[in-house]
Amino acid sequence: MEDMILLVGNPNAGKSTLFNRLTRGHARVGNWHGVTVDALEKRVDWGECALTFVDLPGVYGAEGRSMEEKAAARYISEHPSAAVVFVAECASAPRILPLAEAFTRGGRRCMLVLTKRRRFEREGGKLDRASLKNMLKIPVVYAEEDVKAAVEKMLASPAIEVHPSDMGASFSPAREDLSRFDRLLLNGFWGFIFFAALLVFAFFFTFGDGMPGAWMKGAVEALFTDVLGGFARKIPSPVIRSLVADGILKSLGGVLCFLPQIALLHLFLILLEESGLMSRLAYLTDGVLKKLGLSGRTVFSLVMGFGCTAAAVTTTRGLDDRTLQRRVILCLPYISCSAKLPVYLALASSFFENAFLAALLLYALGVGIAVIVALFMRGGTSPLIMELAPLQVPQPFFVAKSLLFQIKQFIIKVATVILAFLLATWLLSSFDFSFRLAAVENSMLAVLCGKFSFLFAPVGMNDWRIAYAAFSGLIAKENVAGAIAMFFGTFPYSAASAFSFAVFMLACSPCVSAIAATAKEVGKRRALLYAAAQTASALLLSYLVYFCLVFGAFTLFALPVLAAAILLVHEKVHRHSSHHVKGIHRRRLRAGVDVSAHALKAQGREGERREGESGLHLETVG
């Protein structure tokens, strides 16, 4: 016998944490309302039968407001025979009652799990569990109790309809006031000072000279060049010596040495999210972001963009409407992800003595370009209505687990995709078409890529290796740093060329993972159009930056021309998107077809993820 159990509740109620406990899964958890944007399912052997648990995105109401809420609500309605575990925070237990009533219409096996009890009681809240149980007539347990036994009891019970009444005296809310720290964070002046100081501290800790980030990077570099490089230089065979020293150690070392700094960056992002600071940032920045046609709710996606663009694109599913989602997706590539860090730092020494200042400048430039793009795309947005996540000390276990997961993902990526690419690059650049060892100028790669040397000639680099390195970033941005290390060691061109190249890397299309994530949200055609437009405008921008640096103010006359060109390209993309949306909408209305299923088919989304009729992206975990 096989049963399906859905975990349903408000965002940030603790569904994913419960899912991980029941299934020993690894659903992503975080202190933000909207971390789970996909349905995650896992089949578990449960005694004599098998159970499939499904962790759904949070819903506030049966209809839902944001895209993933609506899809989750639809998913629940489309599985009437599935049992439901309602998950609610003790502090907002009354909110689960309308959900329980709505989703048990027609009869359903269900139970209620109450989470975050200790915080609720510490803040003076009171909840009479027995009264609640009598009112709902379903099992009601606290999360720290034996939930598995309650699940078994629920599965053995008949399906019922829940008809809740007012909780009345059985529920007494927690204290309303804000802590001193919260009052500081939510103050317009001190809040901004706090977050600006936090940002500068995070950058300085990661990139500053003598700081842990720089120190750990130096240690990893020394490991590759002195220790492992020493062994490699003793290899007798010239081919194998070249493969190990140049193909593997030099290029991989050029990427892996940034692992400590990337890990520190991810650590700060995890702490920002886990502590609840992210929702305070959304509160403070909503007014400013509204002027750019965005909203405070987009802050989560924008900040996630500093970690990984693909993950940030996925989080945009938590936004209220598609036009806002598209605007944010267009801005995200300019938010420098952690994969671009090795490229920036590899180039930084050419134009800045201080890596901290170089990284700060490039990150600020990226944010500036994102602001300009947002202004071009500006449009209306629905008003921000959002729950404030509780302020808490991040739990070391969860922080360590999330950080180790990010480090593992990076090492796996380097050991597979990047290593394979760099090995192929070494092979093609070390041999000619007769498979004899050759100088790089006479290699297979030189013959294949020689015709692209013109691309960066306007920035003083008439070199096919630079063009090759730039476009290797489409597979993974780290490839660029690896390719530069393999071909040149240290960057051989002028400071102006290095900076222009860094600007190109900052503004060009993101990697294929991010393009694939974008395609899942907005369709393949639109995603490829965005990528092409971003790459073309990045090339033009790098030319302009170079001309400004070399020829000075004269070239600023070209700025209006470039701005107009970028505006036209983005307007065309935006108009094409609007016409395409209107066309799909008219066809849908005429056909009377289910909106989400048709959209999914039209966008040709395929792959390992299964597409539910509800439009929810389903991921099965082993």
Add this chain to the structure above:
Amino acid sequence: MVLGDLRRGESAVVLEVSPRLSRPLAALGIHAGAKITVLGVSPRRQTFLVQADGKTVIAREAAEEVRVWRT
């Protein structure tokens, strides 16, 4: 008066919520008859932090659509 007119620390009872926002706000405990307290107001009164049955951030445009009676 509307929620957007309240200052930090003031309490009110919700009289009416505009139809387009009634569902999302009701899900967060802001509905006709609910007691609310304004815990914070952002610079230029762009966003409001309101205590209903939880702490909710509401943008100014939404706050203008919630009629309240100050208590």
